[in-house]
Amino acid sequence: MEMQELIVSKLKENFSEAFISSSIYMGDLSVNVDKKSIVKICTYLKEDKEFEFQLCEDVTAIDWAKTKNRFTVVYHIFSFKHKFRLRIKADVDEKDCNIDSVTSVWKTTNWQEREVYDMFGISFNNHSDLRRIYMPEEFEHHPLRKDFPLMGIPGSLPLPKK
Amino acid sequence: MGLEAQLKSDGFITTTIDAVIAWSRKNSVWPMPMGISCCAIEMMAAADPKYDIARFGSEVMRFTPRQCDLMIVAGTVTYKMSHVVKKIYDQMPDPKWVIAMGACTSTGGIYRSYSVVQGIDQFLPVDVYLAGCPPRPDNLLHALIEIQNKIGKTKGRDFQNIPLPELPVIQNN
Numbered sequence: 051m052e053m054q055e056l057i058v059s060k061l062k063e064n065f066s067e068a069f070i071s072s073s074i075y076m077g078d079l080s081v082n083v084d085k086k087s088i089v090k091i092c093t094y095l096k097e098d099k100e101f102e103f104q105l106c107e108d109v110t111a112i113d114w115a116k117t118k119n120r121f122t123v124v125y126h127i128f129s130f131k132h133k134f135r136l137r138i139k140a141d142v143d144e145k146d147c148n149i150d151s152v153t154s155v156w157k158t159t160n161w162q163e164r165e166v167y168d169m170f171g172i173s174f175n176n177h178s179d180l181r182r183i184y185m186p187e188e189f190e191h192h193p194l195r196k197d198f199p200l201m202g203i204p205g206s207l208p209l210p211k212k
Numbered sequence: 213m214g215l216e217a218q219l220k221s222d223g224f225i226t227t228t229i230d231a232v233i234a235w236s237r238k239n240s241v242w243p244m245p246m247g248i249s250c251c252a253i254e255m256m257a258a259a260d261p262k263y264d265i266a267r268f269g270s271e272v273m274r275f276t277p278r279q280c281d282l283m284i285v286a287g288t289v290t291y292k293m294s295h296v297v298k299k300i301y302d303q304m305p306d307p308k309w310v311i312a313m314g315a316c317t318s319t320g321g322i323y324r325s326y327s328v329v330q331g332i333d334q335f336l337p338v339d340v341y342l343a344g345c346p347p348r349p350d351n352l353l354h355a356l357i358e359i360q361n362k363i364g365k366t367k368g369r370d371f372q373n374i375p376l377p378e379l380p381v382i383q384n385n
Contacts, residue, residue, distance in 0.1 A: 210294055
């Protein structure tokens with residue numbers, strides 16, 4: 051419990067302009083932050099001796115299908131020192147569909163960010179190798195967006211000739 | 213009169229070249245194990261001593277398409293994978309046959325989705341569709357027997373004038 055309060059108070063203290071809100075669901079802490087400071091906050095959480103969030107377990111995104119702040123990029127990070135898991139969320143607008151890459155903090159996020167780019171079309175600034183990871187490179191759509199039909203767009207994925 | 217008794221009395225039998233070739237061809241079908249997902253486990257089980265695909269002359273699973281005449285497509289074929297499957301099929305020498313093993317390969321199965329080909333007959337000529345998710349090894353043996361029956365009815369002229377596959381253009385980047 052005190053770990054959750056400590057993280058919220060430290061983030062509020064050090065990143066007052068970037069910290070938006072925090073919530074607890076099923077005993078897990080989530081913090082909403084401004085996307086402009088995502089690299090600074092992640093670096094702080096990883097390198098500060100009090101937290102040491104050394105592992106980034108997952109980077110994913112949510113498509114809310116709304117006009118303002120359509121996407122939310124979600125990071126799940128874990129601290130071995132405290133056996134504590136934290137969720138960081140950053141809203142991304144469709145008109146300005148990019149966020150800074152955190153590969154400089156955790157190298158493992160390289161492929162996870164490629165997956166988010168492939169499935170949602172959110173591009174990551176300063177990413178070393180931003181290519182599609184699942185779909186063919188010439189594919190033009192982003193399958194996990196809510197406006198993408200379940201059975202795909204006919205003709206968008208070529209089949210070999212019979 | 214059986215074949216052996218006939219040979220003992222006369223020393224020879226008469227038949228057609230087509231019949232001999234079809235008979236020998238159907239009893240040594242060499243499969244190309246195109247194992248893509250879980251159906252491949254059942255395909256491997258068909259080769260074990262319990263089911264023993266060797267009884268039908270198909271125990272040599274060749275891992276090069278150039279030595280195979282039956283492609284067992286065992287697993288979910290995605291659009292991205294379909295080009296690989298087709299490329300391997302093109303490398304197999306004629307005459308060749310295809311088994312679509314399992315629900316995913318035949319129809320897309322549970323993967324009613326943008327990324328999975330809804331039936332490999334959209335780009336391959338399939339001879340036998342095999343139901344099941346996954347099919348049991350004895351189902352695969354049944355499909356193999358069906359293929360053997362099909363091969364047994366072929367004649368040499370069926371395989372003349374088969375057009376060569378269109379070779380892919382390799383571009384050096």
